[in-house]
Amino acid sequence: MSRTPVQEVYLDHAATTTPRPEAIAAMEAAITSVHANASGFHTSARRAKNALEEARERAAELIGTERRHDVVFTSGGTESDNLAVMGAAFASRRRTIIVSAIEHKAVLEAARSLARFGYAVQVAPVDEHGVLIVDRLAELVDGDTAVVSVMAANNEVGTFQPVGHVVETVRSIDDSIPVHTDAVQFFVGRDLDVTDLGVDLASLSAHKFGGPTGVGLLYVAAGTRIESMMVGGSQEAGRRAGTSNVVGVLGMVAAMEETARARARFDALAGAERDAFEAALMAGDPTSTVTGADVDRLLHFSHVRVPAVLAETLLIRLDQGGVFAAAGSSCQSGAVEPSHVLTAMGLDPDAARECVRFTFGWDVEPGTGTRSAQIVLDTIKELR
Ligand code: PLP
Numbered sequence: 420m421s422r423t424p425v426q427e428v429y430l431d432h433a434a435t436t437t438p439r440p441e442a443i444a445a446m447e448a449a450i451t452s453v454h455a456n457a458s459g460f461h462t463s464a465r466r467a468k469n470a471l472e473e474a475r476e477r478a479a480e481l482i483g484t485e486r487r488h489d490v491v492f493t494s495g496g497t498e499s500d501n502l503a504v505m506g507a508a509f510a511s512r513r514r515t516i517i518v519s520a521i522e523h524k525a526v527l528e529a530a531r532s533l534a535r536f537g538y539a540v541q542v543a544p545v546d547e548h549g550v551l552i553v554d555r556l557a558e559l560v561d562g563d564t565a566v567v568s569v570m571a572a573n574n575e576v577g578t579f580q581p582v583g584h585v586v587e588t589v590r591s592i593d594d595s596i597p598v599h600t601d602a603v604q605f606f607v608g609r610d611l612d613v614t615d616l617g618v619d620l621a622s623l624s625a626h627k628f629g630g631p632t633g634v635g636l637l638y639v640a641a642g643t644r645i646e647s648m649m650v651g652g653s654q655e656a657g658r659r660a661g662t663s664n665v666v667g668v669l670g671m672v673a674a675m676e677e678t679a680r681a682r683a684r685f686d687a688l689a690g691a692e693r694d695a696f697e698a699a700l701m702a703g704d705p706t707s708t709v710t711g712a713d714v715d716r717l718l719h720f721s722h723v724r725v726p727a728v729l730a731e732t733l734l735i736r737l738d739q740g741g742v743f744a745a746a747g748s749s750c751q752s753g754a755v756e757p758s759h760v761l762t763a764m765g766l767d768p769d770a771a772r773e774c775v776r777f778t779f780g781w782d783v784e785p786g787t788g789t790r791s792a793q794i795v796l797d798t799i800k801e802l803r
Pocket of ligand 1: 434494497498500523525573574604626
């Protein structure tokens, strides 16, 4: 007997977004017209190089800098974060890296991996809402600080971080210390203006805002020194060796443009669905709680704790019911360890194992919020 197909609801846009049609169109056009190696000398290579440099200029504008040289194209968020943290540390004579406790592993592990080269890592705590305590970070900054890294918005709970305040604080102590922000989740929800924000380094990843996977960028402010982590080529002005991913970059920049253009609409739509989802969920199960509900957070993020239901069990049952969500960082899924973000916020490990993240996308259908909340409620009832 054939089973009735379930209607699928993709609520895992923090893991990766649905590609935007504009990005797909840009890549389809590029794969035939500008596929040549942008480092070559012939006309076809120059065409690819020109397309790459035009895209760099547009990307620079879209993140608030006038200098296209400030944009280094990479293979995504992980590489951008690694390059920022490790690249800045290696370019410095100082030996301490300061990170917030809720950074993505691409920052945390990059910092920790430097221990074998004699670097130390200092971790600045967050409060119970998942927001960095800037005063506590300030206490860690000293003459040995090589780089400070604080994300713009957290990838598990969606809370915005006070990056502008971090920049001011670090500058007031020592204005030679570079400040990096991982803006991988932030960009989909808010305009990023690196000049206004005052950061020296900022990471973006295309697949988090409707672009392709495997491409991203690192903003490197003029005068900020980083050592390349990739060697064997002089691409990206010596800051990232490797043949340029022109097609991916064109897809990313098309997605950046569309994301920036349609942001107000995205906020209204995804925000309304997220709010409807949380309202329906809380009404149906008053024991559930929303993480970060009292602070500024990404409008398309809903991170909820469902007491007495293991996240893994809930996710498996939701998957069978056609609702795709995640427990914490997608990169940690499958791991039994409770999320470092939640434990940093003071949740005990058992409570942390009862948390699930639902993230809405630009293509969300109206009504998805209430419909999926009902599926979650039915599933919770079955499991309890
Ligand atoms: N930083 C944050 C905040 C993320 O959420 C992610 C992806 O989950 C990354 C970095 C890594 O990005 P990528 O998947 O492009 O390597």
